[in-house]
Amino acid sequence: AQSVTQLDSQVPVFEEAPVELRCNYSSSVSVYLFWYVQYPNQGLQLLLKYLSGSTLVKGINGFEAEFNKSQTSFHLRKPSVHISDTAEYFCAVTRSGGSNYKLTFGKGTLLTVNP
Amino acid sequence: ETGVTQSPTHLIKTRGQQVTLRCSSQSGHNTVSWYQQALGQGPQFIFQYYREEENGRGNFPPRFSGLQFPNYSSELNVNALELDDSALYLCASSLGTGVAETQYFGPGTRLLVL
Numbered sequence: 001a002q003s004v005t006q007l008d009s010q011v012p013v014f015e016e017a018p019v020e021l022r023c024n025y026s027s028s029v030s031v032y033l034f035w036y037v038q039y040p041n042q043g044l045q046l047l048l049k050y051l052s053g054s055t056l057v058k059g060i061n062g063f064e065a066e067f068n069k070s071q072t073s074f075h076l077r078k079p080s081v082h083i084s085d086t087a088e089y090f091c092a093v094t095r096s097g098g099s100n101y102k103l104t105f106g107k108g109t110l111l112t113v114n115p
Numbered sequence: 116e117t118g119v120t121q122s123p124t125h126l127i128k129t130r131g132q133q134v135t136l137r138c139s140s141q142s143g144h145n146t147v148s149w150y151q152q153a154l155g156q157g158p159q160f161i162f163q164y165y166r167e168e169e170n171g172r173g174n175f176p177p178r179f180s181g182l183q184f185p186n187y188s189s190e191l192n193v194n195a196l197e198l199d200d201s202a203l204y205l206c207a208s209s210l211g212t213g214v215a216e217t218q219y220f221g222p223g224t225r226l227l228v229l
Contacts, residue, residue, distance in 0.1 A: 004157075032215060043119070043205055043220035044158070051215055090157050101148070101171045101212050105157030 002027040002093045006106035014114050015083055021076040021109045023091030030096040033074040034103065035065055038088040047089075050074065051096070061085070086113045119208050119221035127227045128196050136191040136224045140208030146170070147189040148218060149181060152203040164189055165212045193226075201228045 007022040025031060032051050036044040048059025055067040065076045074091060088110050092103045120139045128134050140147050146165045150158035160173040164183035178194040187208070193200055203225050207218035 036220075041222070043222045044207075045220070046217055049215075049217070092157075101163045102160045102173060103148075103150075103158075103218070104160070107155070107157050 002031060002095060002104045004091050004093050004104055004106035006089075006091055006109050008109050009107065010110045010112065012112045012114060013081055016080050018079050019077065019081050019085075019111065021089050021091075021111065023074045023076065023106060025072050025074065025091075025093045027072075027093065027095065031093050032096050033065075033067060034092040034094075035059065035063070035074075035076050036090045036092060036105075037061075038090065038108075040087070044090065047076070081111070081113045083113050083115060085111060087111060119206060119219050121204075121206055121221040121224050123224060124222070125225045125227075127229065129229050130196055130198060132196050132228075133192065133194045134196060134226060136193075136204050136206075136226070138189045138191070138206035138208075138221060140187045140189065140206075141219050144208035144210055144219070145187050146209045146212050146216070147183055147187065148207045148209070149189070149191050150205040150207065151175070151200075152205060152223070153199075154202070158205055161191070163212065170212050196228045198228050201226060 003026045005024045034049045035047040050067045058064045088108045091106045148163040149161040152158040162172040163170045167183045182190045203223040205223045207220045209216040209218045
């Protein structure tokens with residue numbers, strides 16, 4: 001089974017500052033990794049995903065994440081945040097082979113961008 | 116192209132009652148997955164339907180059941196509601212069963228059990 005730990009439940013930052021949201025996973029098999037964003041009163045939207053290939057993955061809205069297999073991490077970064085990035089961010093994992101229909105999510109990190 | 120829609124948006128039930136939640140998948144998507152998101156938690160996988168058959172299930176009791184219709188829309192049914200069933204219920208549609216296919220989420224149905 002896979003599991004995800006999001007190390008920070010809340011991250012406050014000022015507008016235009018860089019941000020890193022941390023995600024560690026646990027799995028005995030190879031995995032796919034995802035970051036989703038949830039704006040207030042909305043469903044989840046995919047930011048980016050790692051399936052294979054380059055360990056640096058670029059997503060929408062200027063976000064990127066780096067897959068580090070040795071540290072079992074998949075941290076999300078943005079060099080300069082905007083007020084509109086205020087939302088809940090979820091890291092998710094699934095096994096890469098076989099029946100990989102099930103996403104396992106972390107508990108989320110609330111990013112609050114202050115003016 | 117319409118996105119994933121869910122109905123109703125909010126629902127209040129009492130313990131012991133039954134509830135049906137509905138999901139219309141994105142056009143062309145044949146797979147629907149359901150998740151439960153308790154307050155302050157990440158979504159938890161309930162089950163997935165592919166071409167009208169259950170394709171996989173998470174750690175939820177049998178009183179959580181589902182259906183998928185020929186047009187690929189889906190229902191989540193919960194019997195004998197418990198207080199802990201209070202949550203946001205999300206459905207997600209995709210082109211196939213593997214999560215390498217991007218899942219598109221609806222806005223959710225917020226269920227409160229009193």
